Amino acid sequence: MHVFETLRGRTRLRLRATPGDLAFEGLSTFIALAVVGLLVLITVILYLAAAESIRTYGLGFLSGSVWDSVSQRFGAAPFIYGMLVTSALALLLGVPVSLGIAIFLSELSPAWLRIPLTFIVELLAAVPSVVYGLWGIFILGPAMRVYIEPGVQAVLGFLPLFQGHPIGSDVFTAGVILAIMIIPTISAVSREALLAVPDSQREAALSLGATRWETTRLGVLRYARAGIFGAAILGLGRAVGETMAVTMTIGNRAAFFGSLFEPGQTIASQIASRWLDAVPPLELGALIQLGLVLMLVSLFINLFARLMVGRFLRVGEGAE
Amino acid sequence: MRFLFDRDTRRRWFDVIMSGATLLCVALALLPLGSILFEALVRGAPALTPTFLTQSSLMGGIANAIQGTVILIGLTALVALPVGILTGIYLSEYGKHRLGGIVRLFVDVMTQTPSIVVGIFAYSFIFELSLLGFFPPPLVFSVISAVIALATIMIPIVARTSEEALRLVPTSAREAALALGIPRYRTILRVVLPSCASALVTGALLGIARVGGETAPLIMTAAWNNDFFNGLDQPIAALPTQVYRFAVGPSLAENRAAWGASLILVLLMLSISIASRAVIRLRAVRR
Numbered sequence: 001m002h003v004f005e006t007l008r009g010r011t012r013l014r015l016r017a018t019p020g021d022l023a024f025e026g027l028s029t030f031i032a033l034a035v036v037g038l039l040v041l042i043t044v045i046l047y048l049a050a051a052e053s054i055r056t057y058g059l060g061f062l063s064g065s066v067w068d069s070v071s072q073r074f075g076a077a078p079f080i081y082g083m084l085v086t087s088a089l090a091l092l093l094g095v096p097v098s099l100g101i102a103i104f105l106s107e108l109s110p111a112w113l114r115i116p117l118t119f120i121v122e123l124l125a126a127v128p129s130v131v132y133g134l135w136g137i138f139i140l141g142p143a144m145r146v147y148i149e150p151g152v153q154a155v156l157g158f159l160p161l162f163q164g165h166p167i168g169s170d171v172f173t174a175g176v177i178l179a180i181m182i183i184p185t186i187s188a189v190s191r192e193a194l195l196a197v198p199d200s201q202r203e204a205a206l207s208l209g210a211t212r213w214e215t216t217r218l219g220v221l222r223y224a225r226a227g228i229f230g231a232a233i234l235g236l237g238r239a240v241g242e243t244m245a246v247t248m249t250i251g252n253r254a255a256f257f258g259s260l261f262e263p264g265q266t267i268a269s270q271i272a273s274r275w276l277d278a279v280p281p282l283e284l285g286a287l288i289q290l291g292l293v294l295m296l297v298s299l300f301i302n303l304f305a306r307l308m309v310g311r312f313l314r315v316g317e318g319a320e
Numbered sequence: 321m322r323f324l325f326d327r328d329t330r331r332r333w334f335d336v337i338m339s340g341a342t343l344l345c346v347a348l349a350l351l352p353l354g355s356i357l358f359e360a361l362v363r364g365a366p367a368l369t370p371t372f373l374t375q376s377s378l379m380g381g382i383a384n385a386i387q388g389t390v391i392l393i394g395l396t397a398l399v400a401l402p403v404g405i406l407t408g409i410y411l412s413e414y415g416k417h418r419l420g421g422i423v424r425l426f427v428d429v430m431t432q433t434p435s436i437v438v439g440i441f442a443y444s445f446i447f448e449l450s451l452l453g454f455f456p457p458p459l460v461f462s463v464i465s466a467v468i469a470l471a472t473i474m475i476p477i478v479a480r481t482s483e484e485a486l487r488l489v490p491t492s493a494r495e496a497a498l499a500l501g502i503p504r505y506r507t508i509l510r511v512v513l514p515s516c517a518s519a520l521v522t523g524a525l526l527g528i529a530r531v532g533g534e535t536a537p538l539i540m541t542a543a544w545n546n547d548f549f550n551g552l553d554q555p556i557a558a559l560p561t562q563v564y565r566f567a568v569g570p571s572l573a574e575n576r577a578a579w580g581a582s583l584i585l586v587l588l589m590l591s592i593s594i595a596s597r598a599v600i601r602l603r604a605v606r607r
Contacts, residue, residue, distance in 0.1 A: 017504070024505035025414055031403055032410035035475055036426040042433070042441045042472070049444035100345025108339050117346060119597065124353050126593040128533025130560045131582045134567045135356045138363075138575070180352045187349070211335035234432075241434025243536040244560075248567065268436050272536050276543070291440040295433065302432040306425070 046292045053285030061289060067254040067270070069279045074286035076267070076293060078256050082171065083266040083297075085257075086246065087239040089175030090182055094239075095232050097179070098186035102228075105187070106194040107216050118191070125184035133248030136177050141168040141249060144176065149261055164259040167251070172260040174250035174269075178242055182235035189234055189309060193227025194220055230309030237301040241294065243268040267294045360583045367580025377557060377565075378546040380573070382581045385562035389588075391549055392542070392558055393532050395463070396470040400531075401524055403471075404478025408523075411479065412486035413508055424483075430476035435469075439537030442469035456553075463552045466542035473534060474527040481523025485516040518599050525596035533589050535560035559585045 017025075047054070057064065057074060064075015105118055145168025152172075156162045166172075197220045205219035221228070251263020252273045265273070271287050271294075278284040375381030407427065415423055446465045449455050459465060489512050497507040513520070543555040544565060559581060566578030 020506070021504045024508070028406045028410040028414060031406040032415065032423050032479075035403065035407050035430070035479060036423055038472060038475070039426050039430050039433075041445075042437070045441055045444045045448060046437070048448055049440075097345045097348050100342040101349055104339075104342035104346050108342060120353070121346070121349055123590065123593065124349060126529060126533075126589050127353070127356055128535065128560055128563075128582075128585055128589055130533070130535040130563045130567070131356065131360070131586055134563060134578055134582050135352075135359060137567055138579075139355060139359055140352075180349075183349050211331055213335040213338040214331070216338075237432050241432075241436065243434070243436040244564065247536075248564075268434060268536070271436055271440070272539060275540050288440055288444060291437050295437045298432065298434050298437070299429060302429050306428060 043292075043295070046288060046295060050285050050289035050292050052281060053289045056282065057286070057289070061286070062293070065256065067286075069283045072282050074283065076290055078254060079265050079267040079270045079290065080293070081256060082250070082264040082270075083240055083268070083294075085260075085264070086171060086175045086178055086250070086266055087236055089172070089260070090178035090239045091232060091236055092179075093176065094179035094182045094186060094235060098183050098231070098235070099190055099228065101183070101187040102190040102194055103216055103221075106191050107220060108212065121187055122184050124180065129181065129242060129244040130248075132177055132181060132245035136173060136245055136249035137169075140177065141173055144168045144170075144173045148176075153261075160258060161260055164261045166261045167263070169249060169251040169263060170261050171250060171257055171264040174246045174264075174266075175260070177245045177249055178239045181242060181245060182238050185238050186231045186235040189231035190224070190228045193224040193231060193309070196227065197223045227309055230305050230307075233301060233305035233308055237298055237305055240266075240301065241268060241298050243272050247272045267291075267297075357586070360579060360586050363576065363579035364583030365580075367576045368583070372577070372580055376547055377562060380577060382559065382562055382577070382584065384545065384548045385557040385559045385581065386584065387548055388542070388545070388557040389532060389559045391463070392466055392470060392538075392556065393528055395467045396474055396531055397524070397528060399467060399471040400474035400478055400527065404475045404523075404527065405482045405520065407475070407479035408482025408486060409508060409513075411483040413512070427476045427479050430472075431480060435473055435534050436536040436540070438472045439469050439540035441472065442466070442537065442541045459553055461541065461543040461555045463542065463549075463554065463556045466538055466556065466558075469537040469541045470531040470534060473537065474531045477527040477530055478523055481526055482520055485519030485523055486512060488519055489516050522596045522599045525592050525599070529589055529592040529596065532592065533560055533585065535564055539564065559588070 053061070053074070061074065062076050062080065064073065065077045066073045066075050067078070068074075101121055105114060105121075109117060145166050149166030149168070149170075149172060153162050153166065201219040201223050202215050205215040210218060246266055247269040250265060250269050252265055252269065253263040254265050254270060257264040267290050271290055274283070274287055278287050371379065372381045373386075374383050376384035378384075407423075411420060411424055411427070414420070442465050443460050445468060446455060446460045446462075450459060493511055493515060494507055497511045498504065502510075538558050538561045542558055542561065544561055545555040545557045547557075549556055563578055563581045563585060566574045566581055569575065569578070
């Protein structure tokens with residue numbers, strides 16, 4: 001036991017605190033509590049600013065399907081739907097790839113490749129979201145329209161989800177961009193989860209004659225599944241709040257969509273694309289109310305993720 | 321043909337296929353990164369003329385946006401670094417009981433708060449204050465409002481990275497200083513902080529890299545400005561918002577400019593990211 005811990009602990013021994021000590025501890029405690037207060041302040045301010053909208057639309061705001069500043073009717077349902085669909089798509093595409101990356105980096109990669117590859121994958125997180133958006137408009141969007149979406153349609157076109165004429169600036173493209181953007185988060189956190197698996201797990205499987213893949217699947221993945229699940233939820237948290245890249249690629253149509261090849265809107269993209277043109281006070285208030293919904297959703301997701309990842313979760317380099 | 325269906329052969333092949341699949345996943349992730357860097361370079365480099373780099377966006381350049389980004393990052397760091405580091409000090413040095421755990425939880429959650437929500441917050445905060453008579457209403461689109469937004473994003477990041485930096489310092493170093501009769505706060509300021517200075521710098525750089533690329537909160541608070549910085553109470557240009565405006569602009573010249581501006585932005589962000597690594601590596605080498 002360190003003396004330092006003991007001094008602060010249950011024993012009666014105490015360092016004599018100088019006035020400077022008291023002042024400094026007081027200051028840092030005050031600042032830390034102020035930072036916590038900031039989160040409370042954000043919630044309160046959002047609530048205050050949306051108060052009129054909340055009074056006018058109440059809970060019906062969540063189920064309303066029209067966004068019309070002329071008739072002053074505002075509903076969030078198409079955006080919640082858009083957020084759920086794009087995030088689900090992002091997870092569907094992003095989690096397997098991220099998991100593959102994490103497995104390669106922690107289990108299979110030759111040692112000399114490990115550090116540079118980890119670094120390069122994390123660079124994906126250093127690219128600003130507006131640059132992803134630009135790339136989405138001019139490179140990914142056209143590629144989706146000409147190659148990928150017709151290709152997907154050829155295979156899965158019998159599903160209503162993949163019908164219609166591919167336009168490239170649609171929900172599917174936004175989902176793909178989101179998948180790319182959450183890869184560094186999910187792969188970094190699941191890699192940490194895999195690295196935390198004790199080697200005895202691997203040795204046990206190998207000694208039973210398992211191949212490398214069987215070792216990974218039986219000995220490592222199963223052991224780390226809570227951490228991997230938490231990593232995916234953390235990626236979900238990123239996906240629901242991502243704004244610019246989605247705003248620039250999703251096509252910005254404030255309505256429900258039946259096919260992934262139609263334009264849509266998420267909560268975040270609706271706020272960003274309407275913000276500067278919003279008609280105060282009611283439309284602006286409604287946008288702020290949308291922001292409040294987004295904040296509560298992401299708060300819930302992130303608390304859940306934290307619970308799942310437990311000690312694996314860190315503000316890691318590039319895991320942002 | 322029988323050997324293909326032999327159980328052990330099948331297992332070995334499956335092993336090879338799955339290993340190949342994980343490698344394919346790495347390639348899949350590198351593809352967009354490579355494409356983004358390649359396109360930014362190929363499409364952006366021709367746009368980087370002297371006029372483009374020295375004129376304001378009024379004349380089709382990005383000099384005002386570069387200046388704006390530097391000012392915003394500077395002011396934000398000025399607010400967020402002291403607050404963030406002090407919070408980190410609290411978390412690492414004082415907050416070892418239940419209250420510390422609560423603070424850590426909140427700070428963690430804050431690092432994950434969508435940046436657009438923070439943008440709305442900064443806007444609404446200024447707006448509500450102006451209703452109370454503190455500010456004139458136009459201040460909602462201003463440098464002040466943008467710095468509030470960016471600092472709110474940066475503080476929790478710096479707090480957590482500083483906490484981890486401080487935890488790198490062995491307890492024995494603290495004990496040694498305390499045993500010499502040095503007061504606790506001087507121990508922290510003169511012994512603990514200096515010995516993890518490089519890790520603190522890494523944390524600061526990570527925070528800067530994060531806010532430097534933020535776009536959504538800036539659209540909502542800094543809005544745009546075609547001119548150079550002209551007051552803390554005025555809208556201000558910034559590289560990310562300029563990329564967005566160029567990108568959604570109708571003309572081909574603007575689209576080219578978008579790639580030019582994003583090349584500068586990407587180079588800036590990547591070099592900060594890489595610099596933060598270099599600092600960590602440096603420390604590792606020195607020890």
